[in-house]
Amino acid sequence: MDLFNNIVLGSQVALAPSNILFCFVGVFVGTVIGLLPGIGALSTISLLLPLTFYMDPTTAIIMLAGIFYGAQYGGSTASILLNIPGTATNAITCLDGYPMAKNGRAGVALAMTSVASFVGGSLAIVLLMVLAPLIAQFAYRFGAAEYFAIMVFGLVVASSLSSGSRLKGLAMVVVGLILGGVGMDIYSGQLRYQFGFVQLAEGVSLVALVMGLFGVAEILNNLVLGNTDHPRVTTVSLKALLPDRDDLRRSVLPMLRGTGIGAFIGMLPGAGPTIASFLAYATEKRVSRTPEIFGTGAIEGVTAPESANNASVQAAFVPTLSLGIPGDPIMAVLLGALIIHGITPGPGLVLERPQLFWGLVMSFWLGNLLLLLLNLPLIGVFVSILKIPYRALYVGMLFLMCIGVYTLRANIFDIYLMIGFGLLGFAMMIGGFPAAPLLLGFVLGPMIEENLRRALLIGRGDLTVLVGSPISATFLGLTALILLLPAIGPLRRRLSVGRLAE
């Protein structure tokens, strides 16, 4: 019973006092920043990344992951109480959550979202426990060509699913690929694109890029493009926290459906919790016998998306840990964190470092449980945290960014690099270019190049080696399909119009 042994091993790791502590810290911080609109899991994880260098890698990942799925729990609170999503993925929860609060049912909404999040997360963890080792064993058969094909597929999917036009998404992926190539090329020793800056010899620092592109940009998004006033928190009668039997009964199927959708979407590279929650909501509406209630405070419209986004967040760990391919920009940062600690994610991780993998998985159980227990009683505390004015918060965040980036190499050049990326992020915001594909391209770029190189080396310069094996051919074929599909629609229209005109 291999699974049983692994569970025991993982539990031993997860229940080590320091890991429990940092799991708690992670999920607590995650919930708080998930609550606060304008600060996301991505910026927080990047902010805390430098701190984790002093920690044991397993502990570090447990904490960072805790922030990630903790934020999904907290984000729904702001959506319900303020009608402002705490994180982008919780935007859908506003649609029915806020009306529920206005109907005096805020307590029920908050409680049910916690339960839905727990259900979604837990079921996805089971999926992770079963699938990741299977994929890892299967993935040993993957060679350089297969990895190349899968990564290219992942990047193209990511670019087409991101906000903004697909063209812009693709362009951002390529920019990320180029940025990933800055620095010394290990195979030839050639310094690339560093324009005489010695500090760039090791490449662009991931933390500086993320802080600038996402952290600074997020602050600018709030201050330069949006407004900083927060509307009043609706008065919440927290005594009415308990849902009645009707609510529970109506929520069971939405939660299960939401979890299924979330888990599937989460595993796809590039697709994340936002899409999962949107799809879950749309599904519920279509499946419901009374679709008109959606938007007025339907409990299904709250529980399904919440299960979906938590499930997708946990499921995103499947490709990241078993294949080393991040399914989400935050996963890309976590991947970067692992690499910085000297751990290469991939099939090797699951099979050769079981303490890390299973310790992490068991810590997910612990984390989700802690979150369920935390969220219910501490809602009052969280509501008062929501009252911190943003005008004080963002300055603190800027400070943390500066000092956080500085802790990397004690080199001021990195701060200027961060500022540069902040400017780039600002320009991208104005131009409508999505940043997440850039990050994915940046993290995957070096790996794609390496795999391409290896594949061609093994194939002795024969390009057909890339489509040689069934796996790589399939993925490259799917990639081509995704790239060409949107062009077929207008083409077909033009052809039929031409025929009619004759």
Added chain:
Amino acid sequence: MTVSRTDFIGGVALSVGGLLVTLQAMDYGLGTLRTIGPGLFPFAAGTVLTILGLLLLLSSLRGGSGVGEPRPPIRWWAAASVFGGLVAWAIVTPRFGLVPGTTALVLIASFAAGRPRPAMMLGLIVVLCGGGVLLFVEALGLPLSILKL
């Protein structure tokens, strides 16, 4: 008639950038297909970027992607305040220490959200400098001087 100006500028920027990357990549040596050189991957990426940039340019002339066209007004001074604060930290901290640098950051960046209240700025300076010193310099041993004159 340029219908979407931002897309046009974006397209130009991407095309030019892609072209520069491609040209530079040729200097690095493309190698053969069997042993690809350091320049091959950036060459390919730069070429793709140039093509995408041109496509974007063309689409902007035809009306753009239409995503987010009615945009809220951009508060440029808020952006200037944020970047100014960051640059101030970067310039002041190495020369004068963490406390003066953070003070400069707070003073300059606080203007991004409207006229700041002196009490809040002072509070921020105290909390951030204090917390920063305790956490990063003392606890984590960051080689950063607190104050040097």
